[in-house]
Amino acid sequence: MMHISPLLSHHCEALARLDYHISPRPWTQAMFAEELGAQSVALVAQQDRVLLGFAIARDQYASWHVMTLGVDPQQRRQGYGGQLMRALIQGVAKRGGAELELEVRASNGAAIGLYEQLGFKHLGVRPRYYPLGQHGREDAVLMGLALGADTINQ
Numbered sequence: 222m223m224h225i226s227p228l229l230s231h232h233c234e235a236l237a238r239l240d241y242h243i244s245p246r247p248w249t250q251a252m253f254a255e256e257l258g259a260q261s262v263a264l265v266a267q268q269d270r271v272l273l274g275f276a277i278a279r280d281q282y283a284s285w286h287v288m289t290l291g292v293d294p295q296q297r298r299q300g301y302g303g304q305l306m307r308a309l310i311q312g313v314a315k316r317g318g319a320e321l322e323l324e325v326r327a328s329n330g331a332a333i334g335l336y337e338q339l340g341f342k343h344l345g346v347r348p349r350y351y352p353l354g355q356h357g358r359e360d361a362v363l364m365g366l367a368l369g370a371d372t373i374n375q
């Protein structure tokens with residue numbers, strides 16, 4: 222059974238190895254370790270002690286921001302990304318966050334589909350926000366979800 226729990230320091234090395242297979246710009250062990258502080262809600266998904274995914278939000282400039290989300294490429298389309306995001310949304314709501322925002326690559330249909338399914342609205346576009354290949358840039362879609370008192374019980 223998959224279960225979701227808070228990020229702990231001993232997860233960080235394995236998460237960096239996992240992210241190498243997930244993200245075009247993988248996080249290092251030190252970057253995951255920075256999210257152990259009180260400014261973040263940081264969650265990992267595990268099955269039989271094997272890390273399958275992670276979701277991290279940070280209280281940044283007075284608003285909550287999704288910093289990273291990833292699921293092992295071998296374990297996708299089983300609902301884990303959605304479960305991680307729902308747990309993250311609840312964690313941020315419990316911390317009193319009024320809104321959760323994120324940027325996502327405009328070409329990332331899988332993530333945009335997931336965020337739309339969870340109720341995130343399109344707020345705008347940040348042109349040429351992400352590096353793409355050697356020289357190019359790619360737009361970011363800015364999305365946001367308003368959190369209410371009822372979010373905690375959903």
Ligand SMILES: CC(C)(COP(=O)(O)OP(=O)(O)OC[C@H]1O[C@@H](n2cnc3c(N)ncnc32)[C@H](O)[C@@H]1OP(=O)(O)O)[C@@H](O)C(=O)NCCC(=O)NCCS
Nearest residue numbers: 290291292297298299300301302303325330331332334335
């Ligand atoms: C985005 C990501 C976390 C989704 O994880 P997942 O465990 O496969 O997601 P789920 O199984 O919970 O999917 C939930 C919904 O997301 C959408 N979705 C997920 N993968 C999709 C795909 N390949 N194509 C289209 N929609 C997709 C669907 O709406 C899906 O619901 P459905 O299965 O009922 O159709 C995963 O694809 C990933 O790690 N991608 C690389 C990292 C990344 O892009 N992170 C986000 C950065 S902003």
